[in-house]
Amino acid sequence: MKRVSLKDIAKLVGASPSTVSFILNGKASQMRISDELKNKVLATAKKMGYQPNQVAVSLRTGQTKILGLLVEDISNNFFASLAKTIEEEAEEFGYKVVYSSTENNSKKGVELLRMLTQRQVDGYLITPTVGMEEDIEMLARHKKPLVLMDRYFPGIEAPYVQVDNKGAVEKGMEHLVEKGYKKIAFITIESPMIQMRQREEAYLDAIAKSSAQKKKLILKVNYSGGRETAIEQITDFLKKQQPDAVFFATNYLGILGLESIRAISLSIPKDLAVVCFDDNDIFRLHLPGITVLQQPVEAIARTAIHILMQQLGNSKVPVKKNQVQLAANLIVRQST
Amino acid sequence: MKRVSLKDIAKLVGASPSTVSFILNGKASQMRISDELKNKVLATAKKMGYQPNQVAVSLRTGQTKILGLLVEDISNNFFASLAKTIEEEAEEFGYKVVYSSTENNSKKGVELLRMLTQRQVDGYLITPTVGMEEDIEMLARHKKPLVLMDRYFPGIEAPYVQVDNKGAVEKGMEHLVEKGYKKIAFITIESPMIQMRQREEAYLDAIAKSSAQKKKLILKVNYSGGRETAIEQITDFLKKQQPDAVFFATNYLGILGLESIRAISLSIPKDLAVVCFDDNDIFRLHLPGITVLQQPVEAIARTAIHILMQQLGNSKVPVKKNQVQLAANLIVRQST
DNA sequence: TCCTATGGCTAAAACGTTTTAGGTCAGTGT
């Protein structure tokens, strides 16, 4: 039982493939095809269960209607939510999404990018990683439809959408200072990527501005050794520095942090206040609830797609800006 | 700056496209192409940055090297983890993955399935939903490479991989009974899908076998009204029935459950023991930790891909069985 | 000298569409 092709239909009704193509693409009247033939074709197409071969269409039209999505880790809540909304939005415009996790591995990221190019995706949605700078620049130079998310490369002129990292950390730090914490630590990872730089910078600014706290307390967790060693680093740091509040720079650090805090039996918020970047069921359900800076994930995804669609010429309303920062939302819970 | 095609290279080196194709596909010696020409072609291909147009290759060969993955909700931890491993495994075999969330909406699921067919995916990985029975049967009848995951349709002869639901619930119930709980409730959703039927059945069996508990206590949450009303249903049920232990049939029910339990200020495990299907960071980090039946997510994904690859003729070692149930893992924490 | 084998390559069809540039025929006006 082979698939029915457009030619098969043509043969069946005794018309040419061109005519059938016009009819099936709704150009019948434009091409002045008689209603009689039109209906006949439509009827047989339906009866035979005709489905156009999208691969052939793509080859001919040069459009695949596929977007490539590269995220750091699809199983991380933040990226999964991002992916979900992106897929939903893309569907609205008739696009499908191919996704891949880069695992923050530059080599893999670059390979995936190449693969997407081979697959002729119409546009790229990327959370870039360290080694991808050159390839991204290539894409930008070749004017490929492209949006970066969550981070970007300062040297490269490409559209991006991210949360306002500085504003977010600022908001969080202000909240902690207001609550009277005087020894606020910042736990982050060693990363040259802009979003982490922005978060750290905002912490340093907040300390510089503060009258109550003079000393910065930063831990850069080395995650390469796995969960266990990461938790060790955090517990060591907490034991040694004894902060009265700690700000985790990402959701997975927050989770590791909570495990670490539990491991050394500190009580939140009595011994230690906690604020974390990114919301997550875990932080909401934790006892006590963890104060977070919630990223506007859906808005980020939506904005990204709209910027991309504009580049693809699919948008009704032109987007004004294509380098966007969206405000985070401080959700105060019992941890502070 | 246009993409370089195989023809371009052919013209440049003064050979025919066929020859270039043979060389680039490593069939040079087989086709007795001289080393001289071979090296020249390889060099120019590299210099020009040639990347084969995968769309054209697909049209010609009939293989897209793309798998279609349909899950219920990609932002749910279980499905996201599944997706991640599937993608990793698929990559090993040179396949990419297109994913979509069905949202448990049969109409959407069916549409997505059609779309995947149009896109000529080489194989399907599906967590089917209620309305998809006919379409799945179609695929199976047309001998399309296909694996169902997490659930299946008893009437349809198609490969599937799922956790051993009955065994898992049985294990969980035994654990609760051993611990001396005598009024164990089971909170599930109203769903005709097999995996939920199996879980419920196992609960009923356990009660039937039990000497301590005669009465079944089942709540079927109606999730259509959103989070709030779902929590209301659970709190009402808990207040009215006053069970001493509760078994949540899915991870999102577990999360809703924890919120409900908190809302009515019950203490775990003093007032109420909790067991949940599916593990998750939340259950591990919750205070107290929640006892769970962890699904072997990676194994499920891996098995599914292997079964699919076998159908696609890519597997070294033939898979023996293509309807597989994998055992769950009881992780006892402080909630019981 | 002719025949055959072999080495080195290529022509052309095919995959399933879309689209450009017509083609044919009947009727109308002059």
Next chain:
DNA sequence: ACACTGACCTAAAACGTTTTAGCCATAGGA
């Protein structure tokens, strides 16, 4: 009788590959 118009339809090229079936030299053997 002839050109023109309009209605209806189609031929053929093109997208970028892969693959089958062979072509053309040259060398070696009879």
